[in-house]
Amino acid sequence: xxxxxxxxxxxxxxxxxxxxxxxxxxxxxxxxxxxxxxxxxxxxxxxxxxxxxxxxxxxxxxxxxxxxxxxxxxxxxxxxxxxxxxxxxxxxxxxxxxxxxxxxxxxxxxxxxxxxxxxxxxxxxxxxxxx
Amino acid sequence: xxxxxxxxxxxxxxxxxxxxxxxxxxxxxxxxxxxxxxxxxxxxxxxxxxxxxxxxxxxxxxxxxxxxxxxxxxxxxxxxxxxxxxxxxxxxxxxxxxxxxxxxxxxxxxxxxxxxxxxxxxxxxxxxxxxxxxxxxxxxxxxxxxxxxxxxxxxxxxxxxxxxxxxxxxxxxxxxxxxxxxxxxxxxxxxxxxxxxxxxxxxxxxxxxxxxxxxxxxxxxxxxxxxxxxxxxxxxxxxxxxxxxxxxxxxxxxxxxxxxxxxxxxxxxxxxxxxxxxxxxxxxxxxxxxxxxxxxxxxxxxxxxxxxxxxxxxxxxxxxxxxxxxxxxxxxxxxxxxxxxxxxxxxxxxxxxxxxxxx
Numbered sequence: 198x199x200x201x202x203x204x205x206x207x208x209x210x211x212x213x214x215x216x217x218x219x220x221x222x223x224x225x226x227x228x229x230x231x232x233x234x235x236x237x238x239x240x241x242x243x244x245x246x247x248x249x250x251x252x253x254x255x256x257x258x259x260x261x262x263x264x265x266x267x268x269x270x271x272x273x274x275x276x277x278x279x280x281x282x283x284x285x286x287x288x289x290x291x292x293x294x295x296x297x298x299x300x301x302x303x304x305x306x307x308x309x310x311x312x313x314x315x316x317x318x319x320x321x322x323x324x325x326x327x328x
Numbered sequence: 329x330x331x332x333x334x335x336x337x338x339x340x341x342x343x344x345x346x347x348x349x350x351x352x353x354x355x356x357x358x359x360x361x362x363x364x365x366x367x368x369x370x371x372x373x374x375x376x377x378x379x380x381x382x383x384x385x386x387x388x389x390x391x392x393x394x395x396x397x398x399x400x401x402x403x404x405x406x407x408x409x410x411x412x413x414x415x416x417x418x419x420x421x422x423x424x425x426x427x428x429x430x431x432x433x434x435x436x437x438x439x440x441x442x443x444x445x446x447x448x449x450x451x452x453x454x455x456x457x458x459x460x461x462x463x464x465x466x467x468x469x470x471x472x473x474x475x476x477x478x479x480x481x482x483x484x485x486x487x488x489x490x491x492x493x494x495x496x497x498x499x500x501x502x503x504x505x506x507x508x509x510x511x512x513x514x515x516x517x518x519x520x521x522x523x524x525x526x527x528x529x530x531x532x533x534x535x536x537x538x539x540x541x542x543x544x545x546x547x548x549x550x551x552x553x554x555x556x557x558x559x560x561x562x563x564x565x566x567x568x569x570x571x572x573x574x575x576x577x578x579x580x581x582x583x584x585x586x587x588x589x590x591x592x593x594x595x596x597x598x599x600x601x602x603x604x605x606x607x608x609x610x611x612x613x614x615x616x617x618x619x620x621x622x623x624x625x626x627x628x629x630x631x632x633x634x635x636x637x638x639x640x641x642x643x644x645x646x647x648x649x650x651x652x653x654x655x656x657x658x659x660x661x662x663x664x665x666x667x668x669x670x671x672x673x674x675x676x677x678x679x680x681x682x683x684x685x686x687x
Contacts, residue, residue, distance in 0.1 A: 205510055228472070253384035
């Protein structure tokens with residue numbers, strides 16, 4: 198049983214810089230692998246809907262006719278599932294967290310390229326169902 | 329006999345941000361009876377299993393708790409793998425062990441901070457969370473998430489750690505060890521802390537056994553129970569001894585957690601030495617048909633995932649028994665006979681996680 202057990206730590210802390218970052222003035226820490234938010238390269242998307250089927254929270258909605266890809270950021274849990282399963286690698290994980298948003302403002306709708314002309318609508322159903 | 333009065337404790341209380349409600353029956357200042365009630369944050373996760381595929385449900389299983397998230401996903405994956413007879417690659421087993429121990433470290437540091445805050449020792453709280461930040465940084469650098477790692481999946485893990493990063497992590501932990509020693513010395517040796525904790529909320533060995541205490545609550549009372557000894561993941565190949573204390577009071581439970589952090593660092597070090605090369609995942613096909621009780625040691629104790637599938641993609645039943653749920657009957661016994669002013673400390677000493685307990 199001792200007294201003043203904290204003295205060493207107190208002295209150490211006294212002569213060192215604060216452990217916290219002055220956040221808005223200094224940028225927050227970022228890691229290469231951090232899951233911030235999902236982004237899409239519209240030119241590569243073939244509207245195959247794999248991401249929509251694999252999304253555990255059903256945050257992604259792909260319209261094949263309209264050629265749009267829609268993500269509800271408020272539903273998205275940033276699990277990286279869509280990025281991993283995308284066959285054309287058109288989805289990316291950005292390591293920057295998204296800004297504050299309202300429920301309606303969180304919906305991102307992008308018009309995408311859609312399937313290439315020669316291939317007849319690639320894989321709009323069968324392969325993922327098999328797994 | 330003096331008059332009995334009832335004092336409500338929670339679900340909103342300054343020292344306990346967790347939504348549990350305790351009706352404390354007092355005689356003067358002494359607690360004579362406790363009536364716990366839970367059900368404030370029930371989310372119905374176990375029903376959701378019927379609506380999600382078994383591979384997707386791992387994200388739900390991980391979100392049962394915000395602190396031991398990784399171990400929940402690990403346990404769930406273990407259960408599914410046992411039903412489907414999937415052989416997980418050895419490297420993945422070691423990686424799972426490393427991340428499990430990281431999550432134990434961060435949970436214990438969080439708890440030590442909260443415990444100190446409960447005693448009114450705010451500078452220790454800040455120090456504990458400062459150290460926890462290093463652990464979380466390593467987690468984020470290797471998995472991509474600070475508290476929800478999302479790295480475990482049925483059939484392996486989704487991310488690999490490079491040997492250089494592993495060395496860096498072990499070096500970082502070694503460097504942290506002296507700071508950690510300074511921090512735990514405050515809990516284990518400081519006169520004011522000992523004065524506050526010694527003799528508060530004593531759970532005898534017999535009570536701990538008969539009331540089914542798990543984790544540090546049981547180990548603080550002298551019961552050597554640790555599911556890691558069963559050898560799931562890579563624990564079977566790691567040499568370690570569970571920390572056991574005999575006195576059964578709040579100090580013993582605090583000491584168990586404080587000393588366990590060093591065991592965790594040691595386990596991570598051993599894993600980094602022994603980890604073999606190879607793949608980290610296997611391809612999973614088919615759907616689970618059968619049932620299994622998967623068990624794992626969480627920072628708070630033993631967690632059980634009961635999983636039942638019928639050969640379809642959606643599971644039939646998923647039941648989780650979390651350590652806090654099991655530790656509520658011991659908590660009631662702990663509180664009987666203690667002073668009203670000791671109640672926050674005693675409740676915190678079992679490390680309650682009500683979000684876990686209610687699912």
